[in-house]
Structures are given as C-alpha cells and as structure tokens.
Amino acid sequence: MKKIFFLILIILVSYISNAKHKREIIVSAANSLIDVMENIHKTYIKDNSDTSVLLSYSSSGVIKNQILNGAKIDIFIFASIEFGKELADRGFLSSDKLKTFCENSIVAVSLSKNNISSLSGFHSILDSRIKRIACGNFGTVPAGGYSKEIFIELGIFDAIKNKIIFTETVRQALFYLESGNCDVALIFRTDYLTSKDRLTIIAEKGIVNGKKIVFCIGLTKIGEENGVAVDYYNFLLSNKAKKILKETGFILE
Amino acid sequence: MINDGYLLVTILITLKITLFSTFLSLIFGIVFANLIVNIKSKLSIFLEMAITFPLYVPPTVMGFYLLLLLGRNGYIGSFLYKYFSIDFIFSKKAAVLASFLASLPIVYRIMKTFFESFDKEIINAAKIDGANGYYIFVYIKIPLAIKGVLSSLMLSFLRGIGEFGITMMIAGNIPAKTQTISLRIYDKIMSGKIEEANIYTFLLVLLTAMILLFIKIIDKKMSSS
Numbered sequence: 001m002k003k004i005f006f007l008i009l010i011i012l013v014s015y016i017s018n019a020k021h022k023r024e025i026i027v028s029a030a031n032s033l034i035d036v037m038e039n040i041h042k043t044y045i046k047d048n049s050d051t052s053v054l055l056s057y058s059s060s061g062v063i064k065n066q067i068l069n070g071a072k073i074d075i076f077i078f079a080s081i082e083f084g085k086e087l088a089d090r091g092f093l094s095s096d097k098l099k100t101f102c103e104n105s106i107v108a109v110s111l112s113k114n115n116i117s118s119l120s121g122f123h124s125i126l127d128s129r130i131k132r133i134a135c136g137n138f139g140t141v142p143a144g145g146y147s148k149e150i151f152i153e154l155g156i157f158d159a160i161k162n163k164i165i166f167t168e169t170v171r172q173a174l175f176y177l178e179s180g181n182c183d184v185a186l187i188f189r190t191d192y193l194t195s196k197d198r199l200t201i202i203a204e205k206g207i208v209n210g211k212k213i214v215f216c217i218g219l220t221k222i223g224e225e226n227g228v229a230v231d232y233y234n235f236l237l238s239n240k241a242k243k244i245l246k247e248t249g250f251i252l253e
Numbered sequence: 254m255i256n257d258g259y260l261l262v263t264i265l266i267t268l269k270i271t272l273f274s275t276f277l278s279l280i281f282g283i284v285f286a287n288l289i290v291n292i293k294s295k296l297s298i299f300l301e302m303a304i305t306f307p308l309y310v311p312p313t314v315m316g317f318y319l320l321l322l323l324g325r326n327g328y329i330g331s332f333l334y335k336y337f338s339i340d341f342i343f344s345k346k347a348a349v350l351a352s353f354l355a356s357l358p359i360v361y362r363i364m365k366t367f368f369e370s371f372d373k374e375i376i377n378a379a380k381i382d383g384a385n386g387y388y389i390f391v392y393i394k395i396p397l398a399i400k401g402v403l404s405s406l407m408l409s410f411l412r413g414i415g416e417f418g419i420t421m422m423i424a425g426n427i428p429a430k431t432q433t434i435s436l437r438i439y440d441k442i443m444s445g446k447i448e449e450a451n452i453y454t455f456l457l458v459l460l461t462a463m464i465l466l467f468i469k470i471i472d473k474k475m476s477s478s
Contacts, residue, residue, distance in 0.1 A: 065445045132343065137426070139444030165343055165425045168443075180326035181342050 024052040025229045028063045029077040030142070030215065031169040032104070032188045036248040037077075040241050044232065051228050059169050061140025067092055067220065074223030075233050077101055077215060079170075079188070080142035084216040093220045099237060101217040102250035104188045105206035106146045109199040111177060122154055122203040125163075125184055133163045134173035134182035143170045147186040149208045188213075193249045215250070259428055259437070264456065267433040270345060271413040274352035278409045281353075282360025283402065287390060290368040305358040312418025316351065319423045323347070341423075348424035348431045352416040356409035363408070367401035368394065403472050410464060414457070434460075 029037050034057050041055060058066075060078040067073050067087055078084050081100065088095040108125060110116050116129060125133060136144030144166070151157035167173040170187050177185035178195065184202065192199055206213055217236055223229035235241060285304055289297045307315050323330040323341045333339040341347055371394065379389050395402065417435045424431040426440065434457045441450035 059443075061445075062443050065443060068445065137440065137443070139440075165427060168421075168426075179320060179324050181320065181324045 024054050025074040025223065025226055025232060026054045026056065026072060027075045027077075027232065028056050028058065028066070028073045030060045030063070030079040031057050031171050032079055032143070032191055033057070033077055033215070034171070035194060036190070036245060036250065039248070040236065040244050043240060043244065044235050048231075051232075053228070053232055059136065059141045061137070061142070065140075072222055073220060074226060074229035075217065075219055075236070077217045077236075078142065079104070079215050080145060081214050081216040083142070084218050087218065087220075091221075093218050094224075097219040097224065097233075099217050101215040101236070102245050103206070104190055104213050104215060104250060105204055106143060106150060106186060106208070106213065107189050107192050107201050108184055108186050108203040109177065109192050109201055110184050111180070112198055112200045114183070116183070116202075119202045122150060122205070123156060124202060126156060126159055130183045131163065132165050132176075132182040132184075133160065134167055134176040134185040135164050136170050136173055136186070137166045137168060141168065141170060143173070143186060143188055143191075146208050146213060150205055153209060190249050259432075262429045263432060263434055263437050263453075264460070266345070266429075266431070267414065267435075267457075268460070270348045270352060270433060271410060274349045274356065274413045274416075275406065275410045277349070277353045278356040278360050278413070279402070279406055282357050282405060282409070283364050283395075285357075286361050286364035286368055287394065290365060301361075304361050307354045307419070308358045312355070312416075313422060315354070316419040316422025319350070319354075319419065323423065343423075343425040343427065343431065345424070345431055348420050348433065351419035351423055352413035355416045355419060356412040359408045359412055360405040363401050363405045364398065367398035371397065399475060400472075403468060403475075407465060407468050410468075411461065414461060 027037075037055055037057075041053065044053070060080055060083050063073065063076055064078065064083045064087060067076065068090065076084070076087075081098075084098045087093055088098050108122060110119065116127075118124070119127060119130075135147050136142070138144045138148045148157065151160055165176060165182055167176060170191050173182075173185040174187050174191055174195070176182040178198065189204065192201065217233070219229065219233040223233065285300075289300055289304075292300070320342060321327050323333075325331060325334050325340070325342070330341055333341055341350075375393065375397075376389060379393055384393070414433075415435055416433070417439065420431070420433060421436060421439075426432055426436050428437075432440075434453055438450050438453045438457070441447070441453060
C-alpha cells in the first residue's frame with residue numbers, strides 16, 4: 001500500500017515540476033475565427049516549429065470572464081471590441097496592447113433549399129413562415145449582442161424576441177439552421193462564407209449604432225512577460241496574417 | 254434579489270420538468286430492470302447497453318445525436334412533424350426527454366441489483382400458489398425492493414434536476430420556456446453575473462434539500478409501518 005502511495009506521489013511531483021519547465025502560451029479566440037486562426041497558425045509554425053502555442057476557442061464573453069477570473073491567457077481575440085475595452089479598464093492589459101484585428105458584418109441567413117424567396121431585409125424576419133431564429137446569447141456571444149442592437153435599432157426587437165433560440169456560440173446557431181431546426185440564423189459574414197453554397201443571405205449589416213463591427217486582439221499583462229507570446233502577438237498583427245485574413249473574407253481597412 | 258421576472262417561472266419549469274421525468278424514469282427503469290433480469294438470452298447485454306448508453310456517452314454528444322434524430326430533418330422528428338405536426342425540439346417535451354434519458358440508467362442499475370438478489374424460493378412459492386407475473390411483480394417484488402425504489406427516486410430526481418448537457422442541446426436555453434435552474438446558473442456565470450448565479454444555486458440546493466427531506470420522511474414512515 002505504502003509503495004503504491006509513494007509511486008503516485010512521485011508521478012504527481014514529476015508531473016507538476018515538468019509542467020513548470022515548459023511554458024506554453026495560450027491564445028483564446030472567438031469561435032468565428034476557428035478556420036482562419038488555424039491557417040494563420042500553420043504559417044507561423046513553418047518558421048517557428050519549436051514553440052508551443054495552444055489555441056483554444058470559445059465565445060468572446062466566456063473568454064472575457066475566464067480572464068477576469070484569473071485564467072492564464074496570453075493573447076485573446078474577441079468578436080467585440082467592447083469586451084476588450086472592459087478588460088483594459090480593469091487592468092488586465094495596457095490599453096496600447098489592445099488593437100483592432102479585423103472587421104465583419106452581421107448577416108441573417110436561411111437555407112437555400114428552403115427557398116423562402118420573398119424574404120429580404122431584417123424586417124422580413126417578422127414573416128410568419130419564420131418560426132425560429134437561432135441567435136447567439138446576447139450577453140456572451142458578440143454576434144448575438146450585435147443582432148439585439150440591430151433589432152432594437154429597427155424597432156422589431158419585441159416582435160422577434162419570442163422566436164429566438166439562444167445558442168452558446170455563433171457556430172451553434174449555424175448548426176441549428178443547417179440541421180433544419182431553425183429557419184433563420186444570425187451569424188457573422190465570415191461564418192456564412194464557410195458554408196455559403198447551402199445558405200442564402202436575407203439581410204446584412206456592417207454598422208451597428210453608427211459603429212463598425214470590429215474584432216479586437218489583446219496581449220494580456222501575463223503575455224507581455226513572455227517573449228513567445230509577444231512574438232506571436234506581433235505575428236498576428238503582421239502583413240502575413242493580414243493577407244490570410246483578407247483571403248478568408250475578414251474585411252480590413 | 255433578482256427582479257427580472259424569471260425567478261418564479263424558472264423554478265416552476267424546473268420542478269415540472271424534473272418531477273415528470275423522474276416519474277417516467279422510475280416507471281420505465283423498474284419495468285426494464287424486471288424484464289431484463291428475466292431474459293435468459295445474450296440479447297440482454299445489448300438491451301442493457303442501450304439503456305445505459307447515456308451513462309457512458311458525454312451528455313452533449315448524446316444531445317447532438319438526439320437533435321439529429323428528433324430534429325425536423327431527423328428520422329423520427331420528420332415523421333412526427335409530418336404526420337402529427339409535433340415539433341419536438343426546443344420544447345418542454347424535449348427537456349423532459351433529456352432528464353428522463355439521463356436518469357433512466359440510474360434507476361435501471363439500482364433496481365436490477367435488487368431484482369437479482371431476490372430469493373428464488375419466494376417467487377417460486379408464489380407461482381405454486383397460483384400468482385401470475387403481474388401479481389408477483391406488484392405485490393411481491395416491488396414491496397421487497399421498496400428501499401431500491403426510494404433510492405432510485407432520489408437519485409433520478411437529483412440527476413434530473415441537474416441535467417444540463419442534453420437539455421441544452423435539444424431543449425435549447427429559452428428563458429420562461431425550457432430554461433431550467435441549471436441552465437440559468439450557467440447563463441449567469443458565463444455572463445459574469447456571479448451574484449445572481451449564487452442566488453439560483455442557493456435555490457437549487459434548497460429545492461433539492463426539500464425534496465430529499467420529503468423522500469426521507471416517506472422512507473421512515475414505510476419502514477416503521
């Protein structure tokens with residue numbers, strides 16, 4: 001019994017000490033960026049094969065809360081600049097380390113094969129044939145937050161509210177649409193581009209409440225202390241990365 | 254306190270869904286356990302695997318397959334939608350199904366253990382005296398396994414009220430419709446409203462404690478009589 005106990009202890013200790021030696025950097029990005037981040041990362045790895053960068057994806061609101069509660073995230077990319085500003089205000093990163101990453105727009109899409117042909121414009125979602133609208137959670141999914149603002153701006157929020165099925169990520173909204181369980185999904189234009197053969201755009205809006213929809217990137221104070229994180233952050237802002245972003249449809253100034 | 258008008262309705266929805274699913278899983282769990290114990294062929298292994306499927310598959314994966322199966326384009330879902338115009342996904346029915354499937358294997362496992370441990374002599378004696386299968390089940394097996402029924406009730410209620418992954422997938426997360434307390438706590442935590450999350454968690458604990466106390470009282474009454 002004692003022997004087994006010591007064995008477990010040794011394994012645990014060696015595991016912990018091992019983890020301390022090899023510092024990986026963690027990059028948390030909004031779900032909409034999955035495909036493009038993988039591409040950018042591949043380009044980075046070509047020249048820097050020995051560094052270990054962990055990419056993780058979640059909804060921007062979730063990542064923000066993880067950082068607020070002390071998660072060791074070196075670089076974050078949010079689908080909403082407001083979330084980034086909140087972190088800067090609360091001292092998790094210096095405000096000069098918060099930059100715009102790319103632009104996007106909100107689209108309302110339906111399945112092409114459903115052929116709801118007469119629909120066009122956000123007002124048309126009020127149509128009685130549209131029973132369910134898949135939309136990101138207003139508080140945590142920026143695409144959902146933007147959609148809510150668009151509805152309020154157009155004065156149709158109250159009429160539409162009861163049709164909404166909330167999702168935890170933008171991609172889940174797309175999945176609910178593609179599996180036929182919702183009639184309309186509110187997603188980013190770039191999400192639409194990932195499966196555009198099957199989707200039809202009903203409405204699109206790139207400016208909400210007079211402001212452009214921008215994604216932001218930030219290097220946290222934890223990341224600033226790490227050379228690899230700084231290097232990766234600079235790479236994400238470089239022209240090489242910008243080129244990939246442009247190719248994937250993330251419009252840049 | 255929370256004044257968003259959702260507090261009471263969320264509690265009522267949670268209770269409605271959980272009590273209904275607990276009832277269903279208790280009935281089906283007991284019946285399945287009794288059936289499978291009596292099956293002699295190797296087929297019983299497959300049946301058992303099917304019932305306990307939700308135990309070894311991650312809840313979100315379970316929910317995903319159910320969505321594909323019961324959704325408007327799914328095999329079962331399209332049939333229901335076409336002929337009975339039942340829209341299963343994103344309804345309270347789906348939430349009940351989610352909790353039911355999650356707690357069914359628990360009831361099944363507990364009751365199977367009880368049914369297997371019975372002295373065959375008792376059953377045989379009843380048979381000789383002319384009791385049929387139904388009579389043996391209702392008047393002999395169930396009373397003998399009443400402890401098992403009560404702990405099944407307790408555990409299936411607990412599993413049901415805490416159900417999250419499957420519910421999220423197939424019932425959605427619609428406030429005042431399918432959003433249970435567990436889902437609302439998740440929502441609140443994810444949007445950083447920790448205080449409200451604490452209140453809902455406290456309510457969940459309180460509610461569960463009350464129900465458990467109730468079951469305990471029944472248990473005492475039964476064992477004293």
